[in-house]
Amino acid sequence: MAGGNAIRGTRVGAGPMGESERGETAPRARVGYHCSNGHLTAPSFASDADIPELWDCPRCGLPAGRDTENPPAAPRTEPYKTHLAYVKERRSDADGAAILEEALGRLRAAREL
Known part of the structure; x- marks a missing residue:
């Protein structure tokens, strides 16, 4: 057991903590x-x-x-967009069909070699 003179819950050098020590x-x-x-x-x-x-x-x-009756509305969140969704925003269906036909033409040409 520890010595009988120890004060429980304190450590050596600890003093009173109060307004006088910390200031106003x-x-x-x-x-x-x-x-x-x-x-x-x-x-x-x-x-x-x-x-x-x-x-x-x-x-x-x-x-x-701060207004109790009219709290601010929740922010509107945009749904997650895939890479394909962003591409479809930039390109029309005709552009997509032309790019697809060009890519298929290159694949067919490579297959013939």
Whole structure:
């Protein structure tokens, strides 16, 4: 067993932790943000800081605003596009048919050799 004079939960050199040792805290303001799922987030900001209009909800990740009645809408996400979808946006069906015919002509010519 350890010595009877040890104070449990402390370490050597640890002193009292309080306002006197760390200094005064900056004045703070808590601001409430509401997301479209009804979650309330209230981060604290320094009283002289610029407070942002939008804040990300830590529970669902949606943007949250300060207006309780009109929270910001969820951002619209674009669906994943394949490489072929991007090619079809750039080329018409006639262009695709011409490129295919050219490639098939090269394959047929190579086969004849």
